[in-house]
Amino acid sequence: QVQIVESGGGLVQPGGSLRVSCSTSGFRQGYYAIGWFRQVPGKELEGISCVATDGSTHYADSVKGRFTTSRDDDKSTVYLQMNSLKPEDSAVYYCAADFWSAERTKCPNYSGMKTRGKGTLVNVSS
Secondary structure (H helix, E strand, O other), rough: OEEEEEEEEEEEOOOOOEEEEEEEEEHHHHHOOOEEEEEEOOOOOEEEEEEOOOOOEEEEEOOOOOOOEEEOOOOEEEEEEEEEOOHHOOOOOEEEEEEOOOOOOOOHHHHHHEEEEOOEEEEEEO
């Protein structure tokens, strides 16, 4: 059974840092690219970061230079390190994978990544 579980969210002050994690099970993580998404209530889901099976990464302009994603396939975990956080980064953060398309190992592939966890809430506020 495929499971994707995000953790590590919380309250952080503007300018601060936070690392969120994505733990996977039920599939061989090393065979799939993993993407990070976020969503603010009332707004569309935004793909912000992706790490491919070869370790290459992609970042949306909104987070480039501030966020870093990495993967540890031995631990079946993907990380999103978030620095210089801003109030507009407040959202529910999700990770996701694409299990079906020919692009499932590559980044960016946000539109194909339809299997995701329940998310973890990040609140950037003073």
